[in-house]
Amino acid sequence: MPSNWSKGQTKETNLSVKKISDTMKLRKIDNFKVWREKMKLEGKIRSVYPSFTKNGDLAELMGVVLGDGHISKFPRSEELTIFSNSSNKGFIKRYSKLVEKFFNKVPYVAKTSWSNCVRIRIYQKHISQRLGVPFSPRKNKKISVPRxxxxxxxxxxxxxxxxxxxxxxxxxxxxxxxxxxxxxxxxxxxxxxxxxxxxxxxxxxxxxxxxxxxxxxxxxxxxxxxxxxxxxxx
Structure with a gap:
């Protein structure tokens, strides 16, 4: 195989890449450990995820996520997406700023190609726990208001x-x-x-x-x- 045979491939799209990934996981080999530790020291990768300050902004963000938000869990991260009608510019601007304020990260904001919907999205660890909002779907979950x-x-x-x-x-x-x-x-x-x-x-x-x-x-x-x-x- 050419040296770049796996370029653009992931374990979800290529069986050979998945086999390599599974073998490394089984043998506890971490190819990115040195790079990851270096990035943490340089502040490019977060290693600490403190609790949020309890204030009015957090209360409002919790409310909007409970209403129009979706939180998903992945093996190494979590995803928060807030959905909005693309014509509601004020909503998009306000909650993009609140997300950035609390997560110290500029969210991805983009309109979907198949509907009149804008997604405000970030990936980070411990989103659900720090925000105090359970993972989606929440239709049948009991939601309590914090004291x-x-x-x-x-x-x-x-x-x-x-x-x-x-x-x-x-x-x-x-x-x-x-x-x-x-x-x-x-x-x-x-x-x-x-x-x-x-x-x-x-x-x-x-x-x-x-x-x-x-x-x-x-x-x-x-x-x-x-x-x-x-x-x-x-």
Whole structure:
């Protein structure tokens, strides 16, 4: 075989490369150990992943990841992806910056070729643990609100902002004077969390279980909630 026969190949795409990889793993041979240690010393590869500072920004990022995010686990890393409509430039900019702030890494931001969707994506170790958000899928998982968020109404509002930015909507039907500020999700525990937290902030939500949503319908409260959560204000 030519010396560059494996160029562009991986163990997922080439059986010979997979055999070499499996043999090295079995014999505990690490070809990249010296290079990896050098990169760590130079600060080009992280070796420490400290816990995040608990504040309003973290509460909001947790909320948006629970709503529009996906966390996957791989053998050597984890992947966080936040999805957005490509027309929502404010959302994309805001949450790209929050991801960069906490992970100290500029995320990959790109529109998919097959839909009107933009992905904000990073790879790093211990994402789920540090962020406090379980791996996907989360539809049937019980989601609890951390005590540090519950102890501060400002953090509660930021947590709810992230959730509503991801899964919320505001609609008005003037002929019938109908006003709706809604949060929709098929995870029952998340619906319960939003219902209780909106009550903590002084609102009177209604839980429509058949449609998987939490609604605020009083006109004054709708606008108060939008203002408090800074909904879609970028």
């Amino acid at each position: 540090w968020i519950l102890s501060n109404k400002g953090y509660v509002a930021r947590y709810l902002r992230g959730l509503y930015e991801a899964e919320g909507s505001f609609c008005v039907h003037l002929p019938t004077s109908t006003y709706k500020f809604m949060f929709s999700n098929k995870n029952t525990s998340m619906l319960g969390n939003v219902f209780r937290l909106m009550k903590v902030l002084g609102f009177h939500p209604h839980w429509t279980k058949a449609n998987y949503n939490i609604q605020i319908s009083r006109k004054a409260e709708v606008y108060q909630a939008i203002k408090l959560l800074q909904f879609r204000i970028y």
